[in-house]
Amino acid sequence: MTRSDRPEAGEFSNEVWVLGEDRPCGEISSVTFELSAKARELSDALSSNTGERHRVTALLLIDSNKTNKSNRSKPQDAGYYGADRVLAAKAENLPFDRAACARILAHLAQESRPKIIIASATAFGRSVMPYAAALLGTGLTADCTGLSIEPGTNLLLQTRPAIGGNIMATIKTPNHMPQMATARPGTFSIPAPNPEKTAEVLYPDLPDGLFSAGVSTIKFDKFTRDERTLQDRNVIVSGGRGLRRAEGFELISALASLLDAGVGASRPVVEMKWIGYPHQVGLSGQVVSPKVYIAAGISGTVQHIAGMQTAGKIISINRDPEAQIFNVSDVAICGDLYEIIPKLIERIKAKRGRK
């Protein structure tokens, strides 16, 4: 199954693939649209460089037992964002049987021979893509923050942060196809949908041998609104050691609930069990990119900053005028958070009252 020998260029088709995602409710996840738009850009660059038309295919792995109740988004919607074609593979136990997902991806990729496959660096993408890459005997670059086509070689340039975000490495997969990469959700912008543009939806036949014997899903307990992942939040309010005691998170939560924000935390306070691991922001926790990130009592270690530096606006509150976090902030208030945050809460309430 592995292919280590260099393929002839002609062996591969003029296709750029997106491994899309659907949510447990049956709705198509926005990362599918984000990556379809990115794939469109890559495909257009390849078309203009080579003079040959390239096209974008989005693959969706859909649980055949589930119906799309939400009706908010459907497979063909990927067309509005740039996909020419949607392959909707339906089977039982998708997408939770990760090995089966990867075998389907590898099987379809061996049939269609795309040059590039991109996916989101979610729990799903980070499981299925490496499994599929190993089946296809090719390379994979994780957590890219930039993807582009190199003029001349027409290879995929994959840029990713390395060593705690201190350096950016640009990576190529020069001698293997397909070239595979994942990107963190929210890395690329989602364009306005173009309702004129529709995608053809195909339902491929899948051979029986693709499914893992012995994987059964017992249940999926969806998090409540309060347990929502930090990555889905527009605003995150985070606390660190500067809170000085676990109860400090009550103040952080008060501000967060006023803003319908998620509550984040730095690694040390999670390690001290002031708050649970799902709240940890940073390389060893969650990497987030909200519109506004408020860091209170967080000094700003490299590992924390790498987890939030792409936020739209960063506001920090810290007693230490030399705190590293100030260097990556748009607004920095030097002082005691126990004095500042209650005043900020008052100010927000007053502003709401005036409306």
Add this chain to the structure above:
Amino acid sequence: MKIAIFLKQVPDTDEVKMDPERGTMIREGVGGIVNPLDLNALEAAMQIRAKGDSVTIISMGPQKAEESLREGLALGAGRAILATDRAFAGGDSWATAKVLASILGKIGAPDLIIAGEKATDGETGQVGPEIAALLGIPLATRVTRLERIPDGIEVDCTLEDGILTQRISLPCLVTVLSDINALPLPTLSGKKGAYAMKIETVTAESLGFGANETGLTASPTKVVKIDTPKITRSAEKFLAKRSDELDAGLDRIVEILSDCLVI
């Protein structure tokens, strides 16, 4: 049941440098620790193991990675294997997975492989799933609860939007998050015992790899450029002890929040 764990030795500081020529990390002169999630994986094995089960720890790295295996032995592992060879150096996740999978083939395929979800240095999280693919076995990632059931294991996987409970038959590979257990602490008797234990060594040749089949040359992905980006922003700074500055700062925050349509 035969259980296998991978222990990666990672640098214990944030001070790692890259070799700009080769695009790989310079590990010489930097102290090493066991990748913390790999210790969670080992602890999970210790908790799940029953009488008669074996726990084998495997590491790939320079000779110095022996320290990590010694630590794993002190924590209760019964057998340790070190894959060390210049020919393994600079390998990407695929080249690494190939070597580790071949070791598993050589020692007899384990029933359960537990891996840390990712390492703190490379941070790809790809080696575990790639090994599962090479062995053709089921995979569960981000496991935060692992229990033995009559014909396999039951796991909770903490995903972005909820908790997935699955039953998986053996053999299989799971990757764990730190929430699964508390990091184990070695005992004095464990440490003493570990020093008497043998660490087996394997090389590219003993695993049957030819020249250019491992390491940097066999890696499909190549680092072609390294940049050190500036991530600074120029903050508007306000000193809270001056009440006029505090007022201005709070106004600025409220303005940002309303611009983003949050309030």
